[in-house]
Amino acid sequence: MSAWSRSERERAYTNLCDAVTAAGQEKESMFLARLCLLLAEELADGDAFGRILAQARLQTPPMSSNEA
Numbered sequence: 001m002s003a004w005s006r007s008e009r010e011r012a013y014t015n016l017c018d019a020v021t022a023a024g025q026e027k028e029s030m031f032l033a034r035l036c037l038l039l040a041e042e043l044a045d046g047d048a049f050g051r052i053l054a055q056a057r058l059q060t061p062p063m064s065s066n067e068a
Contacts, residue, residue, distance in 0.1 A: 004012070023031035040049045 019035075020028055020031060043049055
């Protein structure tokens with residue numbers, strides 16, 4: 001698997017943001033969970049998925065009391 005170029009990563013980020021926005025706030029979590037499961041199936045490597053999930057947890061800031 002080769003690394004993405006900066007422009008590929010930016011395009012993917014923009015497409016992801018557009019898709020999350022289109023899902024709407026009420027369905028955002030369900031959309032992202034389904035997307036993650038589909039990507040995990042494509043990856044077909046449970047250990048790699050676990051490492052990626054752990055990395056996402058570490059890089060996601062905790063919710064503030066205003067967001068809860």
